[in-house]
Amino acid sequence: MKVQPEASSTTRRDFMKRVTSTAVSAAVASASARGQEVEYPSHSSQYAEKPNIVLFVADQFRWDFIHAYGLNSTTWTPNLDKIFQRGVTFTTAVTNQPICSPSRACMITGRYATETGIWKIQPPTELRRDLPTLATVLRENGYTANFIGKWHLADTGIGAVPVDQRGGFVDFWEGANSVASIF
Numbered sequence: 001m002k003v004q005p006e007a008s009s010t011t012r013r014d015f016m017k018r019v020t021s022t023a024v025s026a027a028v029a030s031a032s033a034r035g036q037e038v039e040y041p042s043h044s045s046q047y048a049e050k051p052n053i054v055l056f057v058a059d060q061f062r063w064d065f066i067h068a069y070g071l072n073s074t075t076w077t078p079n080l081d082k083i084f085q086r087g088v089t090f091t092t093a094v095t096n097q098p099i100c101s102p103s104r105a106c107m108i109t110g111r112y113a114t115e116t117g118i119w120k121i122q123p124p125t126e127l128r129r130d131l132p133t134l135a136t137v138l139r140e141n142g143y144t145a146n147f148i149g150k151w152h153l154a155d156t157g158i159g160a161v162p163v164d165q166r167g168g169f170v171d172f173w174e175g176a177n178s179v180a181s182i183f
Helices: 012-033 078-086 099-107 134-140
Strands: 146-150 172-176
Touching: 012 078
Parallel strands: 146 172
Antiparallel strands: none
């Protein structure tokens, strides 16, 4: 008799919470393993046990372009090298969408592009507002969710992005649907 595996009761929201928790734990463990004390901001007790989480996402910028990896002697990235030495880095990543807006939507929601509302670059497309995002999960766990850069996940065309179309990144926002419009 063949036994069917039980259906998983884990939701995507649970998955995102575990990933966020794992990233925080990995950052603390990495610093501890190097014999470093983990420094936290002293200005607010709400951040006393939470290290910063910063995602750098750049189109066509490979991981080995960071000098600290020691694989590309032609690059010089002193500020990224400092972050590399103090933080956690990931050398393997996969996206199921090779173009910028859909891959960004997948990354911040944990969903396939066809589920996010952003499966192509052609406007007007908008990130589904009912989906949990990395920003909403972080905010539920006491973090602020800040965004700087191009967004391209709102249906507003070029320019400012309304708060309700920012995917939960509501604490600090320096983003727009066009890079030229934020400068």
